[in-house]
Amino acid sequence: MDTLALAQVLSPPIKRSLGDDVAESLRDAILSGQLKPGEQLREAALSEMLGVSRGPVREALSRLDREGLVVISRTGRTTVARLSLEDLDEVYSLRRTLERLAIEYACMRATPEDIAELQAVVNSMAAALKRGISEKEGAELDLRFHDVLYQSSRHQRLLDFWTTLRSQVYIIMLSRNVASADFKDAVVYGHQGIVDAIKARDKDQALDLIEQHMAVAYDLVSKSYVQAYTDPDRTI
Amino acid sequence: MDTLALAQVLSPPIKRSLGDDVAESLRDAILSGQLKPGEQLREAALSEMLGVSRGPVREALSRLDREGLVVISRTGRTTVARLSLEDLDEVYSLRRTLERLAIEYACMRATPEDIAELQAVVNSMAAALKRGISEKEGAELDLRFHDVLYQSSRHQRLLDFWTTLRSQVYIIMLSRNVASADFKDAVVYGHQGIVDAIKARDKDQALDLIEQHMAVAYDLVSKSYVQAYTDPDRTI
Protein backbone atom coordinates (compact mmCIF):
# COMPACT_ATOMS: atom_id res chain seq x y z
CA MET A 1 0.00 0.00 0.00
CA ASP A 2 1.53 3.30 -1.03
CA THR A 3 1.45 6.42 1.06
CA LEU A 4 -1.33 8.03 -0.93
CA ALA A 5 -3.66 5.11 -0.39
CA LEU A 6 -2.66 5.03 3.25
CA ALA A 7 -3.53 8.67 3.68
CA GLN A 8 -7.04 7.95 2.53
CA VAL A 9 -7.49 5.25 5.13
CA LEU A 10 -5.57 6.62 8.06
CA SER A 11 -6.91 9.96 9.13
CA PRO A 12 -4.82 11.78 11.71
CA PRO A 13 -6.00 11.06 15.24
CA ILE A 14 -8.35 13.78 16.35
CA LYS A 15 -6.51 15.90 18.84
CA ARG A 16 -8.43 16.47 22.02
CA SER A 17 -7.60 19.28 24.35
CA LEU A 18 -8.35 19.20 28.06
CA GLY A 19 -11.06 21.72 27.34
CA ASP A 20 -12.77 19.16 25.13
CA ASP A 21 -12.68 16.60 27.92
CA VAL A 22 -13.99 19.02 30.50
CA ALA A 23 -16.79 20.14 28.21
CA GLU A 24 -17.79 16.54 27.64
CA SER A 25 -17.76 15.72 31.35
CA LEU A 26 -19.85 18.74 32.22
CA ARG A 27 -22.24 18.17 29.33
CA ASP A 28 -22.82 14.60 30.47
CA ALA A 29 -23.32 15.73 34.05
CA ILE A 30 -25.90 18.32 33.01
CA LEU A 31 -27.74 16.06 30.58
CA SER A 32 -27.88 13.24 33.13
CA GLY A 33 -29.22 15.58 35.78
CA GLN A 34 -26.26 15.28 38.12
CA LEU A 35 -25.87 19.01 37.76
CA LYS A 36 -29.25 20.60 38.28
CA PRO A 37 -30.74 23.65 36.61
CA GLY A 38 -29.83 26.81 38.45
CA GLU A 39 -26.85 25.22 40.15
CA GLN A 40 -23.80 27.43 40.17
CA LEU A 41 -20.62 26.23 38.51
CA ARG A 42 -17.41 27.56 40.05
CA GLU A 43 -14.26 27.41 37.98
CA ALA A 44 -11.96 26.66 40.90
CA ALA A 45 -14.17 23.89 42.27
CA LEU A 46 -14.58 22.29 38.85
CA SER A 47 -10.89 22.50 38.03
CA GLU A 48 -10.01 20.86 41.32
CA MET A 49 -12.67 18.20 40.90
CA LEU A 50 -11.51 17.34 37.38
CA GLY A 51 -7.82 17.67 38.05
CA VAL A 52 -7.07 20.41 35.53
CA SER A 53 -6.39 24.10 35.82
CA ARG A 54 -8.96 26.82 35.34
CA GLY A 55 -7.98 27.53 31.76
CA PRO A 56 -9.55 24.47 30.18
CA VAL A 57 -12.55 24.77 32.52
CA ARG A 58 -13.11 28.32 31.30
CA GLU A 59 -12.92 27.20 27.71
CA ALA A 60 -15.41 24.40 28.39
CA LEU A 61 -17.87 26.71 30.14
CA SER A 62 -17.69 29.11 27.23
CA ARG A 63 -18.55 26.29 24.86
CA LEU A 64 -21.44 25.05 27.00
CA ASP A 65 -22.70 28.60 27.11
CA ARG A 66 -22.82 28.62 23.33
CA GLU A 67 -24.73 25.33 23.43
CA GLY A 68 -27.22 26.83 25.83
CA LEU A 69 -26.48 24.35 28.62
CA VAL A 70 -25.16 26.97 30.99
CA VAL A 71 -25.71 30.68 31.38
CA ILE A 72 -22.84 33.05 32.04
CA SER A 73 -24.15 36.18 33.72
CA ARG A 74 -22.83 39.65 33.07
CA THR A 75 -20.72 39.39 36.21
CA GLY A 76 -19.19 36.14 35.09
CA ARG A 77 -21.15 33.79 37.30
CA THR A 78 -22.04 30.56 35.55
CA THR A 79 -25.14 28.48 36.30
CA VAL A 80 -26.74 25.45 34.72
CA ALA A 81 -29.39 26.68 32.29
CA ARG A 82 -33.06 26.56 33.12
CA LEU A 83 -35.35 26.14 30.11
CA SER A 84 -38.59 28.06 30.25
CA LEU A 85 -41.58 27.44 28.00
CA GLU A 86 -40.43 30.44 25.99
CA ASP A 87 -37.04 28.78 25.54
CA LEU A 88 -38.77 25.64 24.40
CA ASP A 89 -40.58 27.62 21.74
CA GLU A 90 -37.32 29.16 20.60
CA VAL A 91 -35.51 25.85 20.42
CA TYR A 92 -38.24 24.12 18.49
CA SER A 93 -38.96 26.93 16.05
CA LEU A 94 -35.29 27.12 15.23
CA ARG A 95 -35.04 23.39 14.98
CA ARG A 96 -37.95 23.22 12.58
CA THR A 97 -36.30 25.79 10.40
CA LEU A 98 -32.93 24.05 10.38
CA GLU A 99 -34.45 20.65 9.71
CA ARG A 100 -36.22 21.98 6.65
CA LEU A 101 -32.93 23.19 5.24
CA ALA A 102 -31.26 19.90 6.12
CA ILE A 103 -33.97 18.04 4.25
CA GLU A 104 -33.60 20.24 1.19
CA TYR A 105 -29.87 19.64 1.02
CA ALA A 106 -30.10 15.98 1.93
CA CYS A 107 -32.53 15.43 -0.95
CA MET A 108 -29.95 16.91 -3.30
CA ARG A 109 -26.79 15.49 -1.82
CA ALA A 110 -27.39 12.33 0.17
CA THR A 111 -25.29 9.46 -1.15
CA PRO A 112 -26.53 5.88 -1.26
CA GLU A 113 -24.33 5.28 1.80
CA ASP A 114 -26.05 8.12 3.64
CA ILE A 115 -29.44 6.71 2.82
CA ALA A 116 -28.38 3.26 3.93
CA GLU A 117 -27.20 4.71 7.23
CA LEU A 118 -30.48 6.57 7.72
CA GLN A 119 -32.33 3.33 7.07
CA ALA A 120 -30.09 1.49 9.51
CA VAL A 121 -30.90 3.97 12.27
CA VAL A 122 -34.62 3.61 11.60
CA ASN A 123 -34.30 -0.17 11.70
CA SER A 124 -32.39 -0.20 14.93
CA MET A 125 -34.96 2.06 16.54
CA ALA A 126 -37.78 -0.16 15.35
CA ALA A 127 -35.99 -3.18 16.74
CA ALA A 128 -35.28 -1.44 20.02
CA LEU A 129 -38.93 -0.51 20.39
CA LYS A 130 -40.00 -4.12 20.02
CA ARG A 131 -37.87 -5.23 22.90
CA GLY A 132 -38.72 -2.22 25.01
CA ILE A 133 -36.62 0.86 25.47
CA SER A 134 -35.90 3.55 28.03
CA GLU A 135 -36.73 7.22 27.69
CA LYS A 136 -33.06 7.96 27.34
CA GLU A 137 -32.42 5.34 24.66
CA GLY A 138 -35.41 6.58 22.73
CA ALA A 139 -34.20 10.15 22.76
CA GLU A 140 -30.72 9.12 21.72
CA LEU A 141 -31.89 7.02 18.80
CA ASP A 142 -34.21 9.82 17.73
CA LEU A 143 -31.35 12.32 17.81
CA ARG A 144 -29.07 9.89 16.03
CA PHE A 145 -31.44 9.87 13.08
CA HIS A 146 -31.36 13.62 12.84
CA ASP A 147 -27.57 13.68 13.24
CA VAL A 148 -27.25 11.46 10.19
CA LEU A 149 -29.75 13.63 8.35
CA TYR A 150 -27.65 16.75 8.95
CA GLN A 151 -24.53 14.83 7.96
CA SER A 152 -26.23 13.85 4.74
CA SER A 153 -26.95 17.46 3.90
CA ARG A 154 -23.20 18.07 3.44
CA HIS A 155 -23.66 21.56 4.76
CA GLN A 156 -20.97 22.29 7.32
CA ARG A 157 -22.45 25.48 8.75
CA LEU A 158 -25.87 23.90 9.05
CA LEU A 159 -24.31 20.99 10.92
CA ASP A 160 -22.52 23.43 13.22
CA PHE A 161 -25.78 25.21 14.00
CA TRP A 162 -27.46 21.90 14.72
CA THR A 163 -24.62 20.98 17.05
CA THR A 164 -25.22 24.09 19.12
CA LEU A 165 -28.92 23.35 19.37
CA ARG A 166 -28.70 19.60 19.84
CA SER A 167 -28.11 19.40 23.59
CA GLN A 168 -31.07 21.59 24.35
CA VAL A 169 -33.28 19.41 22.19
CA TYR A 170 -32.03 16.41 24.13
CA ILE A 171 -32.85 18.04 27.47
CA ILE A 172 -36.33 18.83 26.27
CA MET A 173 -36.86 15.31 24.97
CA LEU A 174 -35.88 13.84 28.31
CA SER A 175 -38.02 16.19 30.35
CA ARG A 176 -41.27 15.39 28.60
CA ASN A 177 -43.12 12.97 30.77
CA VAL A 178 -45.42 11.29 28.29
CA ALA A 179 -43.23 9.74 25.65
CA SER A 180 -45.76 6.99 25.14
CA ALA A 181 -45.21 3.86 23.08
CA ASP A 182 -47.62 5.39 20.58
CA PHE A 183 -45.40 8.39 20.19
CA LYS A 184 -42.30 6.31 19.73
CA ASP A 185 -44.07 4.33 17.02
CA ALA A 186 -45.01 7.60 15.37
CA VAL A 187 -41.36 8.64 15.42
CA VAL A 188 -40.25 5.46 13.66
CA TYR A 189 -43.07 5.81 11.15
CA GLY A 190 -42.14 9.45 10.56
CA HIS A 191 -38.47 8.71 10.12
CA GLN A 192 -39.18 5.90 7.68
CA GLY A 193 -41.29 8.21 5.54
CA ILE A 194 -38.50 10.76 5.46
CA VAL A 195 -35.95 8.18 4.39
CA ASP A 196 -38.25 7.04 1.60
CA ALA A 197 -38.80 10.58 0.40
CA ILE A 198 -35.07 11.31 0.39
CA LYS A 199 -34.41 8.07 -1.47
CA ALA A 200 -36.96 9.17 -4.07
CA ARG A 201 -35.37 12.65 -4.10
CA ASP A 202 -38.87 14.01 -3.52
CA LYS A 203 -38.09 17.29 -1.81
CA ASP A 204 -41.65 18.51 -1.45
CA GLN A 205 -42.77 15.26 0.09
CA ALA A 206 -39.78 15.20 2.44
CA LEU A 207 -40.44 18.78 3.51
CA ASP A 208 -44.07 17.99 4.25
CA LEU A 209 -43.06 15.02 6.32
CA ILE A 210 -40.39 16.79 8.33
CA GLU A 211 -42.83 19.60 8.95
CA GLN A 212 -45.35 17.11 10.31
CA HIS A 213 -42.67 15.36 12.31
CA MET A 214 -41.60 18.60 13.95
CA ALA A 215 -45.18 19.67 14.59
CA VAL A 216 -45.97 16.40 16.33
CA ALA A 217 -42.81 16.60 18.39
CA TYR A 218 -43.40 20.19 19.42
CA ASP A 219 -47.02 19.59 20.18
CA LEU A 220 -46.24 16.70 22.47
CA VAL A 221 -43.35 18.42 24.13
CA SER A 222 -45.09 21.71 24.77
CA LYS A 223 -48.11 20.00 26.27
CA SER A 224 -46.19 17.67 28.49
CA TYR A 225 -43.20 19.77 29.27
CA VAL A 226 -42.79 19.39 32.97
CA GLN A 227 -41.29 22.40 34.56
CA ALA A 228 -38.30 20.37 35.66
CA TYR A 229 -36.03 22.95 34.21
CA THR A 230 -37.80 25.94 35.65
CA ASP A 231 -38.63 24.69 39.15
CA PRO A 232 -35.46 24.91 41.24
CA ASP A 233 -36.67 22.42 43.84
CA ARG A 234 -37.58 19.75 41.40
CA THR A 235 -35.02 16.98 41.05
CA ILE A 236 -36.42 15.68 37.73
CA MET B 1 -36.45 60.42 42.14
CA ASP B 2 -36.96 57.13 43.95
CA THR B 3 -34.80 54.09 43.41
CA LEU B 4 -37.37 52.31 41.27
CA ALA B 5 -37.54 55.18 38.81
CA LEU B 6 -33.78 55.39 38.86
CA ALA B 7 -33.45 51.74 38.02
CA GLN B 8 -35.48 52.31 34.89
CA VAL B 9 -33.14 55.02 33.71
CA LEU B 10 -29.78 53.72 34.85
CA SER B 11 -28.92 50.38 33.33
CA PRO B 12 -25.76 48.71 34.60
CA PRO B 13 -22.77 49.52 32.42
CA ILE B 14 -22.07 46.64 30.07
CA LYS B 15 -18.95 44.98 31.29
CA ARG B 16 -16.38 44.45 28.60
CA SER B 17 -13.53 42.04 29.03
CA LEU B 18 -10.22 42.38 27.24
CA GLY B 19 -11.33 39.43 25.13
CA ASP B 20 -14.24 41.52 23.86
CA ASP B 21 -11.91 44.34 22.89
CA VAL B 22 -9.47 42.03 21.16
CA ALA B 23 -12.26 40.30 19.24
CA GLU B 24 -13.56 43.65 18.08
CA SER B 25 -10.14 44.84 16.96
CA LEU B 26 -9.45 41.67 15.04
CA ARG B 27 -12.92 41.61 13.52
CA ASP B 28 -12.48 45.17 12.27
CA ALA B 29 -9.04 44.35 10.90
CA ILE B 30 -10.38 41.33 9.02
CA LEU B 31 -13.49 43.06 7.69
CA SER B 32 -11.49 46.07 6.55
CA GLY B 33 -9.01 43.87 4.75
CA GLN B 34 -6.02 44.83 6.89
CA LEU B 35 -5.75 41.16 7.76
CA LYS B 36 -5.94 39.19 4.55
CA PRO B 37 -7.51 35.79 3.92
CA GLY B 38 -5.08 32.99 4.60
CA GLU B 39 -2.89 35.14 6.80
CA GLN B 40 -1.72 33.38 9.93
CA LEU B 41 -2.62 34.84 13.30
CA ARG B 42 -0.11 34.11 16.06
CA GLU B 43 -1.25 34.47 19.62
CA ALA B 44 2.04 35.84 20.91
CA ALA B 45 2.36 38.41 18.13
CA LEU B 46 -1.22 39.58 18.56
CA SER B 47 -0.96 39.81 22.34
CA GLU B 48 2.20 41.87 22.07
CA MET B 49 0.70 44.07 19.38
CA LEU B 50 -2.45 44.72 21.40
CA GLY B 51 -0.78 44.97 24.76
CA VAL B 52 -2.61 42.13 26.48
CA SER B 53 -1.64 38.63 27.43
CA ARG B 54 -2.42 35.54 25.39
CA GLY B 55 -5.48 34.59 27.42
CA PRO B 56 -7.83 37.26 26.05
CA VAL B 57 -6.37 36.76 22.56
CA ARG B 58 -7.20 33.08 22.74
CA GLU B 59 -10.73 33.85 23.82
CA ALA B 60 -11.12 36.32 20.97
CA LEU B 61 -9.81 33.88 18.37
CA SER B 62 -12.21 31.25 19.61
CA ARG B 63 -15.07 33.68 19.16
CA LEU B 64 -13.99 34.69 15.67
CA ASP B 65 -13.73 31.02 14.81
CA ARG B 66 -17.37 30.60 15.77
CA GLU B 67 -18.22 33.59 13.58
CA GLY B 68 -16.39 32.02 10.68
CA LEU B 69 -13.89 34.85 10.33
CA VAL B 70 -10.90 32.70 11.19
CA VAL B 71 -10.19 29.01 10.94
CA ILE B 72 -8.45 27.13 13.72
CA SER B 73 -6.75 24.06 12.32
CA ARG B 74 -6.55 20.74 14.08
CA THR B 75 -3.05 21.60 15.22
CA GLY B 76 -4.15 24.91 16.65
CA ARG B 77 -2.89 27.18 13.90
CA THR B 78 -5.23 30.08 13.23
CA THR B 79 -5.63 31.77 9.86
CA VAL B 80 -8.00 34.38 8.47
CA ALA B 81 -10.85 32.56 6.76
CA ARG B 82 -11.08 32.24 3.00
CA LEU B 83 -14.60 32.04 1.63
CA SER B 84 -15.09 29.71 -1.31
CA LEU B 85 -18.13 29.66 -3.58
CA GLU B 86 -19.30 26.65 -1.61
CA ASP B 87 -19.06 28.70 1.59
CA LEU B 88 -21.03 31.43 -0.08
CA ASP B 89 -23.79 28.97 -0.83
CA GLU B 90 -23.79 27.76 2.77
CA VAL B 91 -23.92 31.26 4.19
CA TYR B 92 -26.74 32.38 1.95
CA SER B 93 -28.87 29.28 2.25
CA LEU B 94 -28.64 29.50 6.02
CA ARG B 95 -29.32 33.19 5.93
CA ARG B 96 -32.41 32.71 3.81
CA THR B 97 -33.69 30.17 6.28
CA LEU B 98 -33.04 32.35 9.32
CA GLU B 99 -34.56 35.42 7.69
CA ARG B 100 -37.77 33.55 7.02
CA LEU B 101 -38.06 32.66 10.69
CA ALA B 102 -37.23 36.22 11.69
CA ILE B 103 -39.98 37.50 9.44
CA GLU B 104 -42.50 35.07 10.90
CA TYR B 105 -41.74 36.14 14.43
CA ALA B 106 -41.44 39.82 13.59
CA CYS B 107 -44.91 39.73 12.03
CA MET B 108 -46.26 38.39 15.30
CA ARG B 109 -44.20 40.36 17.75
CA ALA B 110 -42.90 43.61 16.29
CA THR B 111 -43.97 46.59 18.37
CA PRO B 112 -44.91 49.94 16.84
CA GLU B 113 -41.50 51.15 18.03
CA ASP B 114 -39.80 48.30 16.16
CA ILE B 115 -41.68 49.14 13.00
CA ALA B 116 -40.82 52.80 13.36
CA GLU B 117 -37.16 51.87 13.69
CA LEU B 118 -37.31 49.64 10.62
CA GLN B 119 -38.87 52.51 8.69
CA ALA B 120 -36.21 54.88 9.96
CA VAL B 121 -33.46 52.61 8.65
CA VAL B 122 -35.16 52.39 5.27
CA ASN B 123 -35.49 56.16 5.15
CA SER B 124 -31.89 56.80 6.05
CA MET B 125 -30.75 54.38 3.37
CA ALA B 126 -32.96 56.06 0.78
CA ALA B 127 -31.56 59.44 1.80
CA ALA B 128 -28.00 58.16 1.71
CA LEU B 129 -28.52 56.78 -1.78
CA LYS B 130 -29.66 60.14 -3.06
CA ARG B 131 -26.48 61.86 -1.99
CA GLY B 132 -24.26 58.96 -3.08
CA ILE B 133 -22.84 56.28 -0.90
CA SER B 134 -19.84 54.00 -0.66
CA GLU B 135 -19.90 50.23 -0.98
CA LYS B 136 -19.15 49.96 2.72
CA GLU B 137 -21.88 52.36 3.80
CA GLY B 138 -24.36 50.53 1.62
CA ALA B 139 -23.52 47.17 3.15
CA GLU B 140 -23.71 48.54 6.65
CA LEU B 141 -27.10 50.15 6.15
CA ASP B 142 -28.34 46.97 4.55
CA LEU B 143 -27.17 44.90 7.51
CA ARG B 144 -28.56 47.43 9.94
CA PHE B 145 -32.02 46.82 8.51
CA HIS B 146 -31.71 43.11 9.05
CA ASP B 147 -30.31 43.60 12.55
CA VAL B 148 -33.42 45.52 13.49
CA LEU B 149 -35.55 42.86 11.86
CA TYR B 150 -33.98 40.14 14.01
CA GLN B 151 -34.34 42.35 17.06
CA SER B 152 -38.01 42.75 16.26
CA SER B 153 -38.50 39.01 16.19
CA ARG B 154 -37.85 38.88 19.95
CA HIS B 155 -36.23 35.51 19.50
CA GLN B 156 -32.96 35.42 21.41
CA ARG B 157 -31.57 32.22 19.92
CA LEU B 158 -32.42 33.34 16.42
CA LEU B 159 -30.62 36.62 17.08
CA ASP B 160 -27.61 34.68 18.38
CA PHE B 161 -27.50 32.58 15.23
CA TRP B 162 -27.73 35.67 13.07
CA THR B 163 -24.86 37.21 15.03
CA THR B 164 -22.64 34.27 14.20
CA LEU B 165 -23.49 34.53 10.51
CA ARG B 166 -23.50 38.30 10.19
CA SER B 167 -19.80 38.97 9.67
CA GLN B 168 -19.58 36.47 6.87
CA VAL B 169 -22.53 38.09 5.15
CA TYR B 170 -20.75 41.42 5.48
CA ILE B 171 -17.58 40.05 3.92
CA ILE B 172 -19.54 38.67 1.02
CA MET B 173 -21.41 41.92 0.51
CA LEU B 174 -18.17 43.86 0.35
CA SER B 175 -16.48 41.48 -2.02
CA ARG B 176 -19.11 41.61 -4.71
CA ASN B 177 -17.87 44.01 -7.33
CA VAL B 178 -21.07 45.08 -9.01
CA ALA B 179 -23.22 46.65 -6.35
CA SER B 180 -24.79 48.97 -8.88
CA ALA B 181 -27.02 51.89 -8.04
CA ASP B 182 -29.84 49.82 -9.48
CA PHE B 183 -29.22 47.11 -6.95
CA LYS B 184 -29.10 49.53 -4.08
CA ASP B 185 -32.43 50.96 -5.19
CA ALA B 186 -33.81 47.45 -5.30
CA VAL B 187 -32.65 46.91 -1.72
CA VAL B 188 -34.45 50.02 -0.49
CA TYR B 189 -37.55 49.02 -2.43
CA GLY B 190 -37.37 45.51 -1.01
CA HIS B 191 -36.89 46.69 2.55
CA GLN B 192 -39.81 49.10 2.26
CA GLY B 193 -42.09 46.31 1.11
CA ILE B 194 -41.06 44.17 4.05
CA VAL B 195 -41.73 46.95 6.52
CA ASP B 196 -45.17 47.48 4.99
CA ALA B 197 -45.99 43.79 5.19
CA ILE B 198 -44.90 43.58 8.82
CA LYS B 199 -46.92 46.67 9.64
CA ALA B 200 -49.95 44.98 8.06
CA ARG B 201 -49.07 41.76 9.93
CA ASP B 202 -49.27 40.02 6.57
CA LYS B 203 -47.00 37.05 7.17
CA ASP B 204 -47.43 35.40 3.78
CA GLN B 205 -46.69 38.60 1.94
CA ALA B 206 -43.68 39.31 4.14
CA LEU B 207 -42.35 35.81 3.56
CA ASP B 208 -42.73 36.16 -0.19
CA LEU B 209 -40.88 39.45 -0.11
CA ILE B 210 -38.00 38.26 2.04
CA GLU B 211 -37.67 35.22 -0.19
CA GLN B 212 -37.40 37.49 -3.23
CA HIS B 213 -35.02 39.79 -1.41
CA MET B 214 -32.73 36.89 -0.52
CA ALA B 215 -32.94 35.42 -4.02
CA VAL B 216 -31.94 38.73 -5.58
CA ALA B 217 -29.10 39.18 -3.12
CA TYR B 218 -27.78 35.67 -3.64
CA ASP B 219 -28.12 35.85 -7.38
CA LEU B 220 -26.12 39.05 -7.56
CA VAL B 221 -23.53 37.91 -5.10
CA SER B 222 -22.94 34.51 -6.63
CA LYS B 223 -22.58 35.96 -10.09
CA SER B 224 -20.24 38.73 -9.13
CA TYR B 225 -18.40 37.16 -6.30
CA VAL B 226 -14.81 38.00 -6.97
CA GLN B 227 -12.48 35.40 -5.70
CA ALA B 228 -10.94 37.92 -3.35
CA TYR B 229 -11.34 35.52 -0.51
CA THR B 230 -10.03 32.49 -2.31
CA ASP B 231 -7.10 33.97 -4.22
CA PRO B 232 -4.23 34.48 -1.76
CA ASP B 233 -2.43 37.00 -3.96
CA ARG B 234 -5.38 39.25 -4.45
CA THR B 235 -5.44 42.30 -2.21
CA ILE B 236 -9.15 43.02 -2.72
Add this chain to the structure above:
DNA sequence: AAACAGAAAATTGTTAACAGTTTACAATTG
Protein backbone atom coordinates in the same frame (compact mmCIF):
# COMPACT_ATOMS: atom_id res chain seq x y z
C1' DA C 1 18.36 17.07 -6.93
C1' DA C 2 14.73 14.52 -3.99
C1' DA C 3 13.87 12.17 0.26
C1' DC C 4 14.73 11.64 4.79
C1' DA C 5 16.20 12.26 9.76
C1' DG C 6 17.31 14.85 13.46
C1' DA C 7 17.99 19.19 15.83
C1' DA C 8 16.47 23.81 16.63
C1' DA C 9 13.01 27.27 16.61
C1' DA C 10 8.44 28.69 16.83
C1' DT C 11 3.93 28.09 18.43
C1' DT C 12 0.11 26.46 21.06
C1' DG C 13 -1.62 24.04 25.48
C1' DT C 14 -1.64 24.31 30.36
C1' DT C 15 -0.67 25.86 34.84
C1' DA C 16 -0.35 28.73 38.93
C1' DA C 17 -0.09 33.14 40.91
C1' DC C 18 -1.77 37.81 41.12
C1' DA C 19 -5.33 41.60 40.50
C1' DG C 20 -9.78 43.27 40.41
C1' DT C 21 -14.69 42.64 41.20
C1' DT C 22 -18.62 40.76 43.21
C1' DT C 23 -21.02 38.57 46.82
C1' DA C 24 -21.98 37.41 51.56
C1' DC C 25 -21.89 38.72 56.12
C1' DA C 26 -21.65 41.24 60.24
C1' DA C 27 -21.81 45.55 62.54
C1' DT C 28 -24.24 49.90 62.85
C1' DT C 29 -27.78 53.18 62.54
C1' DG C 30 -32.32 55.04 62.34
Add this chain to the structure above:
DNA sequence: CAATTGTAAACTGTTAACAATTTTCTGTTT
Protein backbone atom coordinates in the same frame (compact mmCIF):
# COMPACT_ATOMS: atom_id res chain seq x y z
C1' DC D 1 -36.04 45.15 63.34
C1' DA D 2 -35.37 46.82 58.59
C1' DA D 3 -32.14 49.25 55.99
C1' DT D 4 -27.45 50.57 55.23
C1' DT D 5 -22.66 50.59 55.32
C1' DG D 6 -18.14 48.59 55.78
C1' DT D 7 -15.34 44.51 55.52
C1' DA D 8 -13.90 39.86 54.59
C1' DA D 9 -14.32 35.98 51.68
C1' DA D 10 -15.16 34.08 47.28
C1' DC D 11 -14.80 34.26 42.68
C1' DT D 12 -13.59 35.65 38.01
C1' DG D 13 -10.21 38.24 34.86
C1' DT D 14 -5.56 38.48 33.53
C1' DT D 15 -0.83 37.55 33.37
C1' DA D 16 3.58 35.18 32.84
C1' DA D 17 6.11 31.06 33.01
C1' DC D 18 6.46 26.23 31.83
C1' DA D 19 5.32 21.95 29.01
C1' DA D 20 4.18 19.73 24.88
C1' DT D 21 3.65 19.85 20.11
C1' DT D 22 4.37 21.34 15.49
C1' DT D 23 7.00 23.47 12.05
C1' DT D 24 11.22 24.85 10.01
C1' DC D 25 15.83 24.27 9.01
C1' DT D 26 20.00 21.79 8.01
C1' DG D 27 22.89 18.17 6.94
C1' DT D 28 23.04 13.55 5.06
C1' DT D 29 22.06 9.86 2.02
C1' DT D 30 20.62 7.84 -2.16
